[in-house]
Amino acid sequence: MRALVTGATGFVGSHLAERLSEGGADVRCLVRDREKAGHLESAGLELHEGDVSSPETLEGAGRGVDVAYYLIHGMGRGGDGDFEERERAAARAFARMASDEGVSRVVYLGGLGQQPTSRHLRSRHETAETLRAQGPPLTYFRAAMVVGAESASFKVLRHLVERLPVMIAPSWLSTRTQPIGIDDVLTYLAAAPETPSSEGREVQIGGPDVLSYREMLDAMAAALGRSPRPKLPVPVLSPRLSALWIGLVTSVDAGVARPLVEGLSTETVVTDGSGAALFDVRPRTLAETLRSALGEGGSLPTAAA
Numbered sequence: 001m002r003a004l005v006t007g008a009t010g011f012v013g014s015h016l017a018e019r020l021s022e023g024g025a026d027v028r029c030l031v032r033d034r035e036k037a038g039h040l041e042s043a044g045l046e047l048h049e050g051d052v053s054s055p056e057t058l059e060g061a062g063r064g065v066d067v068a069y070y071l072i073h074g075m076g077r078g079g080d081g082d083f084e085e086r087e088r089a090a091a092r093a094f095a096r097m098a099s100d101e102g103v104s105r106v107v108y109l110g111g112l113g114q115q116p117t118s119r120h121l122r123s124r125h126e127t128a129e130t131l132r133a134q135g136p137p138l139t140y141f142r143a144a145m146v147v148g149a150e151s152a153s154f155k156v157l158r159h160l161v162e163r164l165p166v167m168i169a170p171s172w173l174s175t176r177t178q179p180i181g182i183d184d185v186l187t188y189l190a191a192a193p194e195t196p197s198s199e200g201r202e203v204q205i206g207g208p209d210v211l212s213y214r215e216m217l218d219a220m221a222a223a224l225g226r227s228p229r230p231k232l233p234v235p236v237l238s239p240r241l242s243a244l245w246i247g248l249v250t251s252v253d254a255g256v257a258r259p260l261v262e263g264l265s266t267e268t269v270v271t272d273g274s275g276a277a278l279f280d281v282r283p284r285t286l287a288e289t290l291r292s293a294l295g296e297g298g299s300l301p302t303a304a305a
Contacts, residue, residue, distance in 0.1 A: 001024075001025045001026070001066050001067065001193060002025065002026040002027075002028065002064055002065050002066050003020050003025045003026070003027050003028070003065065003066065003067050003068070003069065003193070004027075004028045004029075004030060004048075004061060004062055004065045004067070004068040004069065004103070005017045005020070005027060005028070005029050005030065005069045005071065006029075006030040006052070006068070006069060006070050006071055006072050006094070007030075007069075007070075007071035007072045008029035008030065008031055008037065008040060008045075008071075009029075009031055009036060009037055009040070010071060011146075011148065011150045011151050011152075011182075012071050012109060012146065012182070012185065012186075012189075013029075013069070013071040014040075015148070015182060015186055016069060016071070016186055016189055016190070017029055017040065017045055018043065019186045019189075019190050020190055021043065021044065021045060023190060026046070027045045027046065028045070028046040028047070028048055028061070028065065029045050029046065029047050029048070030048050030050055030052075030058075030061050031047055031048070031049055031050075032049070032050070032051045033049070034047055034049045048060065048061045052072055052090035052091075052093055052094050053086065053089070053090055053093075055093035055096070055097070058093060058094065058097040059097070060101075061097060061101070062097050062098050062100075062101035062102070062103045063101050063102075065098075065101070065102075065103050066103070066104050066105070066193065067103070067104060067105045067106070067107060067192070067193040068094075068098050068103045068105070068106050068107070068136075069106075069107045069108075069109075069189065070091070070094060070106055070107070070108045070109075070127075070131060071108075071109055072090065072094075073087070073120070073123075073124055073127070083119075083123070084119060084122075084123045084126070087123045087124075087126070087127055088123075088126060088127070088130050090127075091127045091130035091131050091134075092130055092134055094106075094131070094135070095130060095131050095133075095134035095135030095136075096134060096135070098135045098136050099134070099135055099136055103135075103136050104136060104137075105136055105137055105138075105139065105192070105193060105199060106131055106135050106136050106137070106138050106139070107138075107139045107141070107189060107192045107193075108127065108128050108131055108138060108139070108140050108141065109141045109142075109143065109185070109189065110124040110125060110127065110128050110140060110141070110142050110143075111124050111125070111142060111143065111144070111263070111268065112142045112143060112144045112178070112204060112206070112268040112269065112270065113144075113263070113266040113267065113268045114266075114267075114271065116263065116266040117262070117265060117266060118262040118263040118265070118266055119262065120262060120263060121262075121263045121266060128140045128202075137199045137200050138200065139192045139198045139199060139200075139201060139203060140201070140202045140203065141185075141188060141189065141192075141203045141204075141205055142202065142203070142204045142205065143180050143185060143204075143205050143206065144177045144178050144179055144180065144206055144268035144269070145177060145179040145180075145216075145268070146179070146180060146181075146182055146185050147179050147180065147181050147182065147286070147289045147290065147293055148181065148182030148183075148293050148296075149293045149294070149296035151182070152260060153260060154293055155250060156250050156260065157216060157217060157220045158220060158224070158294075159249060159250035160217060160220075160229075160249060160250065161217060161220045161221045161224055161226060161229060162224065162226075163249055163250070164229060164249060165229065165230075166229060166230045166231075166232060167217070167229050167230070167231045167232070168231070168232050168233075168234050169214070169231035169232055169233045169234065170234060171265070172213060172261070172264035172265045173212060173213045173214040173217070173231065174212050174213075174214060175212060175213055175264055175265055175266070175267055175268075176210055176211065176212055176267050176268075176269055177210070177211070177212070177213060177216070177267070177268045177269065178206030178207060178209070178210045178268060178269040178270055179206070179207055179209070179216065179286055179289070180205055180206050180207040180283055180289075181207065181283065181284050181288075181289035181292065181293070182293075183284070183289075183292070184205070184207065184281060184283040184284060184289075185205065187279075187281050188203070188205055188276075188279055188281055191279055191280075191281070195278055195279060197278050198275065198278050198279070201275050201278070202272075202275055203275030203276055203278070203279075204270040204271065204272055204273065204275055204276060205270070205275075205276050205281075205283070206269065206270040206276075206283070207283040207284065207285065207286055207289065208283060208284075208285055209285055209286040210269050211286070213264060214231065216286070217229065217231075219286055219287060219290060220290060222287070223287065223290035223291050223294055224294070
C-alpha cells in the first residue's frame with residue numbers, strides 16, 4: 001500500500017507516517033518546507049514539497065497513492081475572518097488533486113461536537129463535507145482531545161497543574177469531553193484502508209472515560225502524583241482572556257490557545273459508536289494514556305506535591 005500523509009511534520013501526522021512505514025506501507029509525506037522535514041527523509045520516507053493553499057504545487061502528490069490522509073487545519077495560523085474560506089479552498093484543492101490522480105480513499109481526522117459555537121470546530125466539519133463532496137470516498141474520523149506528549153492540549157493540562165497551586169475556574173471546566181490517546185488514534189487511522197466498511201462513513205472515536213475538563217485536570221494531577229488543585233470560580237472569563245491566561249501560564253502560544261479555548265464550551269463526546277464498532281480497537285483509559293504521555297515527555301514524579 002502507498003499512503004500520502006499531509007501534515008506530516010505535525011503531532012498526529014508525524015506519528016502516523018512512522019506507524020504506517022513500520023507496518024510496511026510506502027509513505028509519501030506532503031510537506032510545505034523540505035528543509036524542515038529532513039527527519040522524515042532520513043527515516044526513508046518520500047517527500048513531496050507542496051502546500052494545499054497553492055493547488056499547482058500538489059501535482060503529483062497523489063500519483064500512485066492508494067489512501068491519502070488529510071491531517072491539516074489552520075489552528076494557530078491566523079484567526080481573521082478569512083480563515084474558514086482558506087480551509088475550504090485548501091480542502092477543495094486537495095480533493096480535486098486526489099480525484100484527478102486516482103487516489104482510492106481519503107481519511108480525515110476532525111473534531112467531535114454537535115453544532116459547536118467554535119468557528120474552528122465548525123470549520124473542521126466543513127472541511128470534511130468539502131472532502132466528501134469533491135474527493136474520493138471519505139472515512140471521516142471525529143475525536144475530542146488527542147492525548148500525547150507533544151499535543152498542545154496535553155501541554156496545557158500539564159502546565160496548569162504543575163505551575164498553579166490554585167486555578168481560576170471558568171465555566172468551560174464543567175463541559176464534558178471524551179479524550180483518546182494518540183496510540184489509539186493511530187491504530188484507527190492505520191486500520192482504515194483495511195476496513196472496507198469504513199469507506200464513506202463517519203467514525204466517532206473516544207476513550208472509555210467521559211468526564212469534565214475539571215475532572216481531567218484532577219486526573220492529570222493524580223498522574224503527576226499531586227493533589228487536585230483548588231479551583232476558584234469566576235463569573236465571566238471570555239475566550240480571549242482565557243487564551244491570554246493560558247498563554248501566560250503554559251508554553252502554548254496564545255494563537256493556538258485561543259481556538260482551543262473557544263472549543264471548550266462545546267461538549268465533545270461520542271454520540272454514535274457504530275463507526276468505531278467496525279474496528280477492533282479497545283482504547284486505553286485516560287489514566288493509562290496520561291501516564292504513557294508523561295513517560296514520553298519527561299520523568300514521572302516520585303512524591304506528591
